[in-house]
């Protein structure tokens with residue numbers, strides 16, 4: 001029982017962190033799709049940059065700049081255009097909240 | 100979980116542990132509201148990720164991954180082995196990390212049957228095991244009935260190399276043994292098939308090998324299609340590097356309309372036969388038409404197309420309850436049959452299974468696909484897409500997003516990012532091994 005309560009509390013906390021309040025996919029659901037290129041939980045083993053723990057504002061700005069083609073890139077311009085402001089907020093909270 | 104089921108589960112878990120000689124569980128189990136047992140069939144691009152991401156989201160769920168091979172050979176980057184850029188070891192991976200870091204119970208065995216009503220799977224050597232939910236990610240099998248004279252036995256002389264491993268090594272060895280001035284003939288399959296750009300990346304990297312080591316050799320592409328994935332980018336690359344379109348082109352592409360469809364093969368003589376002509380090869384590579392992996396057929400998970408219909412929000416089969424199908428075997432269009440798509444589908448499926456087993460409604464899904472291809476070791480191209488599920492439950496590419504490398508794209512950088520992609524997706528699948 002106590003464990004269930006604890007678990008429920010941690011789910012609520014995780015939801016708040018990942019910004020799951022908006023109607024679309026959660027920050028974790030969206031963020032996990034990036035792992036094929038950026039590594040599990042955003043820890044990259046290659047040339048692609050790591051996303052884990054990036055400051056929330058930085059990740060948001062980067063995604064908006066890719067989306068508007070302000071920031072040149074090989075592939076992120078094409079990817080970033082797939083996400084709404086709310087999606088970007090949710091992903092920024094998800095990666096930014098990682099320890 | 101009822102007492103009855105829990106007993107059964109412990110029994111199964113014990114049997115599975117004994118079969119592999121591994122411990123029962125690599126990690127201490129945290130208590131969870133749900134518990135339960137998920138079996139995953141197939142430790143490839145879909146199955147490894149489903150197993151791992153269920154454990155990451157809810158370590159109270161026990162996950163058993165049943166994979167027939169001890170070593171996984173990745174199809175992505177197998178073309179670099181065929182083109183002589185990497186050794187076969189570069190595409191070999193083992194399951195130790197999934198066991199030790201994610202607590203996935205690994206059983207190396209072949210699944211021979213699925214009883215969806217009883218929720219059991221039968222294996223060749225480890226008996227029968229029960230599950231609460233089952234994930235099936237067996238990849239593809241070949242429609243050997245579509246090319247006369249080409250079957251499993253013939254593939255030992257004339258490789259398909261469309262499942263990586265010994266077939267990859269065989270094709271590489273044949274290309275190495277081929278004299279300068281020889282002809283490599285490759286038969287490309289009709290849609291839908293695993294990895295739409297894959298044959299054309301192979302052609303590119305074989306051309307790269309010939310250009311550097313056997314420059315008088317030729318490549319004849321016999322295609323069962325009139326157009327192919329990333330065609331403009333591939334042909335521009337072939338023009339730049341391999342003289343495509345000139346009298347001296349290393350690559351000749353014969354489309355379906357120009358009698359490209361291979362109807363029969365003489366494996367002993369290495370001859371590919373189309374409706375109106377015969378093509379003598381020094382090395383012949385035949386990639387036949389495809390269907391969902393054998394076990395999906397045995398288990399009645401396929402429809403008349405030979406592939407498995409699923410619900411896109413959970414990847415649960417629309418034929419059998421509590422059975423989820425992901426990866427190449429699933430009908431997931433507009434997502435292609437690619438490793439990246441299998442990875443993305445597996446994560447949607449894993450999250451849905453964790454939700455369902457905890458009595459929650461599955462959340463809104465998200466999907467991405469990317470395929471990098473190499474035209475030379477330093478010339479990379481890509482296609483990407485982001486998909487969303489609409490209010491009508493249909494999945495479509497987000498308008499304005501995704502697409503191809505632009506014509507003036509940085510191909511050198513994309514070749515570097517292709518390598519990075521491989522390192523990261525392998526880490527995602529095998530947890531660092």
Ligand SMILES: Cc1cc2nc3c(=O)[nH]c(=O)nc-3n(C[C@H](O)[C@H](O)[C@H](O)COP(=O)(O)OP(=O)(O)OC[C@H]3O[C@@H](n4cnc5c(N)ncnc54)[C@H](O)[C@@H]3O)c2cc1C
Nearest residue numbers: 141143144145167174175210237238294426427437438439
């Ligand atoms: C040459 C080539 C290049 C490619 N390049 C790319 C690329 O660059 N990018 C990309 O995204 N995709 C690429 N792909 C596609 C990619 O390989 C597949 O889409 C991907 O492997 C699909 O994953 P899967 O889980 O469905 O099947 P697989 O990865 O094939 O895994 C299936 C697993 O199930 C096991 N299995 C099957 N039946 C049983 C059974 N009955 N019991 C136990 N185990 C079983 C098999 O042994 C296998 O390990 C390429 C494919 C080829 C052929």
